[in-house]
Amino acid sequence: MNYDYLVVGAGLFGSTFAYEAAKRGKRIKVIDKRNHIGGNIYTENIEGINVHKYGAHIFHTNNKEIWDYVNQFAEFNRYTNSPIANYKGEVYNLPFNMNTFNKLWGVLTPDEAIAKITEQKEHAHVDTPQNLEEQAISLVGTDIYKKLIKGYTEKQWGRKATELPAFIIKRLPVRFTYDNNYFNDRYQGIPIGGYTQIIKKMLSNDLIDVELGTDFFLKKEEYMRTFPKIIYTGMIDQFFDYKLGTLEYRSLKFETSVLDVENYQGNAVVNYTDSETPFTRIIEHKHFEFGKQPKTVVTREYPANWEKGDEPYYPMNDQKNNELFKKYSELAEGLDNIIFGGRLGNYKYYDMHQVIGAAWSLIAKEFK
Ligand code: FAD
Structure with a gap:
């Protein structure tokens, strides 16, 4: 032809x-x-x-x-991305929203949450963020940065947050509503x-x-x-x-297993935000389609350096x-x-x- x-x-x-x-x-x-x-x-x-x-x-x-x-x-189904963060056994909602702030600080209203973040930002003295750490603190304060951003991001990029450019998290989804939907899209x-x-x-x-x-x-x-x-x-x-x-790219290694349980983690995406756990997240695939199968399939995602011959995932x-x-x-x-x-x-x-x-x-x- x-x-x-x-x-x-x-x-x-x-x-x-x-x-x-x-x-x-x-x-x-x-x-x-x-x-x-x-x-x-x-x-x-x-x-x-x-x-x-x-x-x-x-x-x-x-x-x-x-x-x-x-x-x-x-x-298409009505799946809404609402990842969970697991920090050393403490579980938080993502993206950062009133549920996250309530669990972290016991605050109930947006004003209380804003006041808490502002207090932490002022305490950290970040005026013009020069790197990712400063950028994150300037957006959400030190508690969220330490528990939910630092470990995850450093694993993801294989570099210290102080050595990463600020622009990577220019658009951190932060909401002062009780809304766990990760995306703002229609x-x-x-x-x-x-x-x-x-x-x-x-x-x-x-x-x-x-x-x-x-x-x-x-x-x-x-x-x-x-x-x-x-x-x-x-x-x-x-x-x-x-x-x-x-x-240069970042790569990923996926470790997938079939488990003889119906429901392993109760959510499609659970991020592990501490620095000790070597993987960044566990995906339980059936929850993307509200599956009721007797078994489940989970994938651990390990960030990895990229070398020629590896899969280039992230530029x-x-x-x-x-x-x-x-x-x-x-x-x-x-x-x-x-x-x-x-x-x-x-x-x-x-x-x-x-x-x-x-x-x-x-x-x-x-x-x-
Ligand atoms: P690819 O899907 O990479 O296709 C390129 C193809 O070219 C590959 O099949 C490759 O094998 C082939 N190829 C390369 N070199 C050669 C060669 N020399 N000879 C022959 N074939 C070759 N997007 C979203 O909208 N939502 C998400 O939630 C989301 N999550 C993501 C999670 C991860 C971990 C990653 C890595 C990406 C995610 N994306 C997401 C982005 C999404 O995967 C991309 O937008 C999309 O797959 C890109 O399509 P593509 O055709 O450009 O590239």
Whole structure:
């Protein structure tokens, strides 16, 4: 078949692009080095439970068009993300809200909570936050910082909070209401039956061929020669053989087990916010879909340093890496037939709704 596009990566970006391009009559080949479609939103069924193989994924957006779009591929439930924090056996609600403040200090009203935080901020003398620790204290005071932010964040990033940039937590969700809903977005939910069905439907057009277990780099020259255009959603620095340097990521290790109990922790997401527990959170997957199966599947999430060959989960968007990425983007602009997209191609932490928006923008540009 003569293809119009090669799409490298069967994740949400590549699949949205392929779906939209095929709707416009284009022929597309999609390859992925993994042996499944879906990229990081892939869910697999274990014991009748849809397991989020690459970490908890909750769809949320304020954009009605994007919400309606994903709802054509799956029915979404009413799941609301309300994580629990476990600090050395003390349990708190997240995001930081009146329930958290009440448990910490016994305060009952927003004014009392604001007064407590203000008192702690003043005591800490933080005027212009220079690092993450100062930023966190300036937002929520010292108690919340010490119990709920410090250990978790240091594990997550593998660095001391005083060595992390303040911007990482510019937008800490803090609420002076008794509302445990983590997101402020208007639309939120989990696709009933898991995320993989969405990608499967996106890739089901006869004009799309999918080849799994295929690494682009094994035939890079041939692909570049034979496809008129390539949408590449892998790591941008790898594409250029790391010739300007290596972009940094944080990685994760997942430890998943099937337990012979119906309900292990009573919530989908429990964060462990002390520094001694080596993992950051435990996910109990059945609760994303209010499952009643006799067994349960839980995943412990361990943050890890990233080295070449590991899964690159989170781009380290600090100044040094952003500058390097900018240089790679300049190289990318010089190539006519390659478009870089998705979280690895754009070296950007995208949520799912943002990935769909970015793929739509590319479609608009390609088919204007
Ligand atoms: P990916 O899903 O990474 O897809 C890229 C694909 O390209 C992969 O399948 C990869 O195997 C393939 N590929 C790479 N290199 C090659 C190569 N050389 N050859 C062939 N194939 C290649 N978003 C939310 O909205 N809500 C959440 O709750 C949420 N939670 C998250 C939790 C974690 C732990 C992580 C890491 C992300 C989370 N996200 C969440 C973000 C979400 O995962 C991304 O927005 C989305 O998956 C990005 O899609 P993508 O297609 O850009 O990338």
